[in-house]
Structures are given as structure tokens and as C-alpha cells.
Amino acid sequence: MSDANPRTEHTLHLPAALHYPWGQAQPEVGEWMELRPGLHWVRMPLPFALNHINLWVLDDQLGGQDSWTVVDAGIAIEPIRQAWQTLWRGPLASRPLGRMLVTHMHPDHVGNAHWLIEQFSAPSDPAELWMSAADFFAAKLACRETTGYGGERAAAYFTAHGLQDADLLAKIRQRGDYYASMVPELPTAYHRLREGQDLTIGGQRWRCIAGFGHSPEHMALYSEALGVLISGDMLLPKISTNISVIDVEPQADALGLFLASIARFESLPADTLVLPSHGHPFVGIHSRVQALRDHHEARLADIRAVLSHGPTTAAELLPVLFNRVLDQHQTSFAMGEAVAHINHLWHLGEVRRERDAQGVWRFSRA
Secondary structure, X not given: OOOOOOOOOOEOOOOOOOEOOOOOOOOOOOOOEEEEOOEEEEEEEOOOOOXXXXXXXXXXXXXXXXXXXXXXXXXXXXXXXXXXXXXXXXXXXXXXXXXXEOOOOOHHHHOOHHHHHHHXXXXXXXXXXXXXXXXXXXXXXXXXXXXXXXXXXXXHHHHHOOOOOHHHHHHHHHOOOHHHHHOOOOOOOOEEEOOOOEEEEOOEEEEEEEEOOOOOOEEEEEEOOOOEEEEEOOOOOOEOOOOOOOOOOOOOOHHHHHHHHHHHHHHOOOOOEEEEOOOOOEEOHHHHHHHHHHHHHHHHHHHHHHHOOOOEOOHHHHHXXXXXXXXXXXXXXXXXXXXXXXXXXXXXXXXXXXXXXXXOEEEEEO
């Protein structure tokens, strides 16, 4: 699911080991909190059920000049742009944006990146956009196409997975400009981030950790010296990151990729401070990874129980995976997650799939 939308994820039971060093304290819109020397937390509003995103501002020096590196940008809406302008009139006023780093291509992370570069770079030395290749080009495509959660192809894809609500499908068809409405423009060039790459930001070394399943090539950042992981959406403290399969890669095993990705975080020290894109900074990385594993295994167990009674479609799994009424916005994202879970069992060889006479995919036990 794109992060800029009402969440369909489940809230997870938190293990006792999860600790919030600042409790529920958080910066007000247009202000910041310093979490480590040179590392600042900014919180911006989102007009959705998930009503905020955390963004990070780091002291930096590029070309011999003091500057800021900003991690993630928010969606392109006026309240967020006003908040950035307030920050640059206040605590950020002393230096320009030197580097715009984006963890992944979802609208609440990349939507304002181009605007921030245009507004707050040094006139003689514009900041560069830094992100992974897969997410940069996926964002470029999404700005021009109707792939994902809107348009004719999305409606046809959901129909092929059993969605039958005509009104809902009509609304999906009409939402072809969904992504572009929140990401109106991207820079024409970028600086590529890669797995294992080291960045020096403000004199500190940060290592890129690639993650898959939530976006094409999500990049988290880890500083061993600071004991900090900027986790983006790969690790959130209270909700499970949405893992979806959409029409551009309909046979993907997104859940398998995600579970393999979060295992990489288990090699980090237990006292690592995790800075998530949503929720509050926390310590307890190993417990969180295990909780996410347990969560998805429980959802897979629910699907196995359904399959024991006969074939099913992804649409028929919605009340099993999401035990509440879903609106149109949420249903389209929930469909992507339902396909991700049933596809995972298919890739494991536990289920088989075939299309019925109406062209709908039905899954049954192998």
C-alpha cells in the first residue's frame, strides 16, 4: 500500500521489549526535535487515516559548505509545504538543502522532493535527489501511467481476483491520476542508492540497507556510530507495513521478499534506535522483526484454514484478513495485500491456482 492512504494493516500486540525513549513526545508541525547531535525529527500531517509522516533532517557539509540532508519529503499538499517553509524560516534558515534523500517511491516519501530541491537548494548548487534505481523509475512510471490502485488496468486486475462491487470498480477506474495528484513532478536526474553503499552525512557513516516487498527497492539507513536505523516503512512500531501485489507484477511474491528483507535487521545491535516513518522512535528491533513474522504467519494460517474448506479468491479473503468494514480507498489496498499473502502460499507450493470460466483466479490447496 502506498503510505499516503488509510491503513488496512493490523495493529500488532507489542512485545514488552519495545521501548520508546521519548515516550509519546513528538515535534509540532513546523518544529523539530533533536534526537542525536546533528539528527533532527520533523513530523508532517497527512490527510488520511494514517495522519502523519516522520521526516529526518541531518547536519551535513557538501563542497565545503554547511548544508542539510533531508530524508523523505511528504506528499505535495499545501499544509506540508507551509510546514517546510516555516522550518526554513526558523531552525533550517542558516543553511540550504544540500541533499534530498528518499527511502522509497510512495507519495508521502517522494511527493515534495522536487519542490524542496527547487525551493531550498543553494541557487548556485542545486541539491540532488538520492534514491534507489528501482524506486526512482517506478515513481517516474507511476506519474505517467495508471498502474497500481487506479485506472482500467487496476480495475481489471481486481476483477480477475474476484472483486465484484460495480460501484467500487467504477471508482477505481476513475482514479487513474491517483499517484500523480500527490507526486506532481520528479527531478529529471538522480543519484543512485545501492545495497551496502556507505554515505557520509555530517561526518557520520551511514550504510544503505535495501528492502523489498513494500516498494521495489526501499532503502533504510544505518549509522553504527550513532546506533541509529532510519527504517522508513520497513519497520514500524505499531502497524504492519502493507505488502501488496499489484497489476504491474501480478505473480510477485512480495511477502516472501519482505520477510527475507526484515531478517537483515536482526544483525543490528539490540539497542539500535529505530526511526520509523510512522509512529514514534523505538528500541527493540529484534522483537519487532519477530512480531512482524508472527503477524504474517498468523494471516497465512487464517488463509490455510479457509482453503481447507475449498477454493477461494483474494476478494473472498478480505473479511478473513481485515475484520472490519473497508471503504473504497482501503479495499483497493487490502486487495493488493490479500493477493500478496495467497501468492506467497502459491510460491511455497502449498496452493495451486487456476482461472474459472469468468476469468477469475481461484486458489486451492495443492
